[in-house]
Amino acid sequence: DVGLFSGALNAPEARAIYALATAAKPRCDLGAAAKLIQLHRRQSPVPVTIGNRKWKYASRDPGDGQPFVVLSEDGSGVTTSLRPSVVSFAASHRFLDSGNSAQLRWAVTEDTTEIRITPLARPVEQTSGTLTITPDQTTQYEITARNDHGTSRATMTVHVDYRFGRPRISEFMASNASSHLDDDGDASDWIELHNAGPKLANTAHLFLTDEIDNPTKWPVPGMIMEPDESIVIFASGKDRRDIGSQLHTNFKLRAKGEYLALVYSTGLTTEMVSFFGRRYPKQKRGVSFGMDTSGATGPLSASTPSGRNGEVVTGSLDAVRFSHKRSLCTAPLQLILSSDSPSSAIYFTTDGTKPTPATSRRYRGPITIGTTTVIRAVAFRERMRHSPISTHTYIFPETAMRQPELPAGFPETWETFPADYAMDPRVTEDPSYRADLLKGFRAIPTMSISMPQTDLFGPRGIYSHPMDHGTDWEKASSLELIQPDGSDGFQIDCGLRIYGGFGRNRRFPKHSLRVLFKGIYGATRLNFPLFPGSDATTSFDTLILRGGFNNSWQAGSSRSQHLRDEFIRRSQLAMGQPASHGMFVHLYLNGLYWGVYNLVERPSGAFAAAYLGGERDEYDALNSGKAIDGTTEAWRKMHDVAGKATPDNVLETLGPFVNLDNLIDYMLVNFYGGNDDWDGHNWYAARKREPGAGFHFFCWDSERTLENAGGDNKTRTNNRNNPSGLFNQLLRHPAFRQRVLSRVRLHCFDNGVLTPTRAAARYAAMATEINDAIVAESARWGDAQRDSSLTRNDDWIPERDRLLNAWFPERTRVLLEQLNDVGNLGYIKSPDLKVTDDAIEILATTGTVYFTTDDSDPRRDDGTPNPTATIVKGFTVESELLPKSSEWKYLDNGSDQGTGWREPGFDDSRWKS
Structure with a gap:
């Protein structure tokens, strides 16, 4: 048997594969074992069906006597059950008019020994089948599957003569800042329909429109909505109505304000279900508008498509002010945080996590900063949108020099590999390096990345899972640039991924990183002159922090220079070609020094547009x-x-x-x-x-x-x-x-x-x-x-x-x-030209030399001589500089006259003639 695994297996995984392949129950082949390992690594709360069993992640053995497979040294794994499972239980029609019938369908696993469906009177013998039912009133049906290991149940309801409720427009965004993308990756506007209950809602005969004179502009596909269920429909103009896929209206929303309504129409009657007057107000970018639980309508404290709405707010708080700019520090400082709104409350963290009132400390006075510290702060006030999170890193190079093997708050391992944090005292304590080391921390710019520790090193952390790719392994973070001369840098929220190929391998501890600027994190581009003194763009949608792999110290190479890749790219630039610009930076991760990185542009479509146009x-x-x-x-x-x-x-x-x-x-x-x-x-x-x-x-x-x-x-x-x-x-x-x-x-x-x-x-x-x-x-x-x-x-x-x-x-x-x-690139050195005041000397050591004087090429495209070219035969061309009858003056005292003597108005009365 063959199993394909995305990365190296740890010891518990290897043991589990053998156990699963040889166990009597529940036995799994290698393909199924690979799926279980993937399930465990994702730590998904959603069960996965493999064969006829549902498996789920468990942080520890539940101790319920059911099969549990350990897949990590921390005791976590996956679990399933030997009790039977209900595979499916449904009716052909959930809603019936009186006197009509429906087909009841079911399927249970083959290890079921007894099946009952209530309120039917008799047991069911087949593990799958159908029955015709004709209920005279709304009825809940339940299927029970039993064997010696336990019982499983499932229920469903068939409604008779049901009167549906109707959903309403609960929230919309008319200027999407990429906080919620559609299936094409576009930041389309969106509309949320919500069924407040308590009844089920049916979207049949409902229409969305942005025109008061066209109430049935876009038909909402017919769906049943459970109480408190929401549906998000993108107002993109793409007009997609397939149930099971993302829905898109045939119109877009205008941020400046317009009509928006949900209409019920049968063709005979039309009535308004939900609307915002003749025109909703002008909308702010990235801020949704809707109704909160009190019934108030207006801008919401947070955009929550498909989630419970926040409260309506009257405005937004500005960013928290810091008394000291982010910097490389030489002495302790007293940091003061303040807000433009005196009645607001400021909360802050020092561990990279986002501050909230529930999870962080409230600011009540100056904070003493005496060691490398990351401060993330936010202001809250009732009925206001909280301020953007502000992040400032204060770096003390002396702290980095003493970085220990296990800093407080950091894990001992990155998944199953030993963590590596320490600075080598054989270098930091060597007198021949100390002065240069301290100077070196200020020799190039510094970048600081901060984010929740678990997002870096936790069970779903990107650094503890470097082999994993894609948006599922992209985490929200903050990126700062600190200039060594104290000039302004920047801070921007972004996404962070591990980057690279073979260098992702866990045995190489220094990984390259990619930062991505997206609306879901904040600004969609970084606008900053990263590469001054060059023709580089100042606007970026992504950047790469290259850590170095081949010919690097982290890979054990003694010929490391940390320069080779940058040299080749700078050489391509010097040749007059567009190429990725780069610079060297010191990098800190959550306040820990992480080494010298090469910050470079990624040659994407946006990169090409910046340098080639379009x-x-x-x-x-x-x-x-x-x-x-x-x-x-x-x-x-x-x-x-x-x-x-x-x-x-x-x-x-x-x-x-x-x-x-x-x-x-x-x-x-x-x-x-x-x-x-x-x-x-x-x-x-x-x-x-x-x-x-x-x-x-x-x-x-x-x-x-x-x-x-x-x-x-x-x-x-x-x-x-x-x-x-x-x-x-x-x-x-x-x-x-x-x-x-x-x-x-x-x-x-x-x-x-x-x-x-x-x-x-x-x-x-x-x-x-x-x-x-x-x-x-x-x-x-x-x-x-x-x-x-x-x-x-x-x-x-x-x-x-x-x-x-x-x-x-x-x-x-x-x-x-x-x-x-190579043969077809045989090179004959071109002749050199030596230009003097009265002659041009053509120097060539071999071959026949041709020249032209009419600005044409002496060589045709196929390499043969141009018929208009002249062969150089070793003669000198004489040319008259001044006619004999000319009047002219000269100066022979050796003095420097600059360039003024070339001007027509120069006084040459003291020159000889």
């Missing part, structure tokens, strides 16, 4: 061939075309799909770096969906670069359906090869981006950026995989010097030789 939804964006925005249709079509192209037409047929210079530069920088983890994955591409727009390619995750200067030959990389495969298809065309040679000339000669001096200078500048900060990284993660700690002086500096003194001086030459060896 809107996000106009782009196809791919991550290693998989669409993250748009579709892969154009990508597949491009490769279909490539497969059919001939050397004569490949440039013409593929050119419209690809930005050729971008592809060439992308390939060259990866060839130059000797990227050893590419291009089967680790690449992004994006294309605007319009005629003639070509794919752009973006370097990503280039950690396996800058290793062996004399080897690492990637010029023969040729993977189908990847950038390298496309590049090799195009190389069949002589004109494309010539274009490659031109880009090689541009970047590998004459102080180009990939020349030894310029590339080394770029790398050296980056190394200087983190020279002191990397000491903190060493203290945090240098011992992650070793008994001894990897350090800056013994490991990082020697590797840096090896690269600067040996790798960079040789790599450009090696790259040119590798390109030459």
Whole structure:
């Protein structure tokens, strides 16, 4: 038997699989065992049916004598029952007119020995079947299934001549700030219908409308609503009415105010059920409007689609004010919290959780802050919407240096793996590092992430379950930026996920993270100049905090630099191509120091729109061939075309799909770096969906670069359906090869981006950026995989010097030789031009040199000489500078005249003639 599991099994899970496979009852095959393990890991309160049994999560053995399977060291597991189960029990019609009949249907598990349905008089023998019933009044039917292990029951009611109640519009949102998304991921407006009871309600013959003269504009599908049940209908204009799926009206709501009503109409009679006058008032973004339990109507204290409404409020409180800005601190401080509303109550937490009156401390006076502390505060006042939660982190680097093995309030394990929090005293207490360590904490910006501890490390925590993906493993958090010079940073609420591939493995304790800015958390974009001094955008919908994996200390590599990926991306930028900008930051999680991270842009559709123009939804964006925005249709079509192209037409047929210079530069920088983890994955591409727009390619995750200067030959990389495969298809065309040679000339000669001096200078500048900060990284993660700690002086500096003194001086030459060896990229050095005052000297060591003087290219697309070009034959062209009859003056005293002498009005009366 074979079972597929999403991650490594812990010891209790492995033992449970054997027990389930060999037990007499309840026996499970490996596929069923895998489902049980998934159920336990999700900790879902909803039972899951496997075979004919329902299983559910249990934090401990209920002790009821029923089967319980331990799946974790903490004693939690899953449980089921050996008693029979009622699989289904229903009637063909729940509502009958007097004298009409319905079919009663049932099914119970095969281990049932006795079945009774009341009020029927006789026992039932079949474990599944139907019966005709003709009740003369509303009747509740009950099925009872028994065996030696116990009894199970289910009930249902058939109503006779029932008079339904009617639901009402209880809440709506006319300006959705993404707090509740529809099934397309859109922040559509929405309307909530609620059955206040006590009767069942029927939505047949009900209509929603936003036009007083069109009362039956959108028919509500017929459904039965239980008392206190709510239905959310999106006012999106999409007009969807399938019961069982999300419902969408054929109109949208206007935030400025308009008519909105729920109408009952049979075609003969029409009556108003629920409305808000001729026009509801202007609506605030992200604030719902409706009726509270007192019957009052207005803005609500909280938006609760499908939930019980909050109270109607008269306004919103402003954010709590902090007397001290978030900062790196050198001395204790007295923090004062205040609100614009004197009668409001302020509540705060220090553990990353959101403050509420029920779960947090009330502020009553200054708070003494003497160690690294995260303060989250909120103001409450009766009949007002509470203030947004404000978060400020105060960081004391001395606290980080003394970070212990088990800080108070943090768990000993992350699921089943030992937790890792401590700073290595072999680094922090070493006199040769202490001064640089303290300086390093202020050498680069700091970021602080705060959130409930359980959301990080608990049974459903993202850090304790790093292998899990998607929105189910995205948690609400706060992100702050603290500038080392004390200038303004920011705070924004966001979603947080674990990010990465193999680096998610639990044995590597430092995980990369992704932050997402969504309306369900707050602002939908971060607007801040993260990368000053560059052409980077200042608006972001997501960012990646790269922790480093390959060639990293946390993976045990002594050649870690924490620079390689950033260097490749900065090199692509230096080549004049769009690429992901990045910066280095110190990261803190709930006040604990977590190391040096590389904060970078993610090359998505929004990223491409920021740098190439247009809107996000106009782009196809791919991550290693998989669409993250748009579709892969154009990508597949491009490769279909490539497969059919001939050397004569490949440039013409593929050119419209690809930005050729971008592809060439992308390939060259990866060839130059000797990227050893590419291009089967680790690449992004994006294309605007319009005629003639070509794919752009973006370097990503280039950690396996800058290793062996004399080897690492990637010029023969040729993977189908990847950038390298496309590049090799195009190389069949002589004109494309010539274009490659031109880009090689541009970047590998004459102080180009990939020349030894310029590339080394770029790398050296980056190394200087983190020279002191990397000491903190060493203290945090240098011992992650070793008994001894990897350090800056013994490991990082020697590797840096090896690269600067040996790798960079040789790599450009090696790259040119590798390109030459490919065959179709043989390189003949272009001639150099030496321009003097009266002549142009053309310097060439080999080959025939052609030149033009009419601004045309001396070479045609196929590489052959332009017929209008002239062959250089070793002559000198003389040109008259001034006619002999000219009047002119000169100065020969060696004085510096600046540039003023070039102006027509310059006084040259003292010059000689």
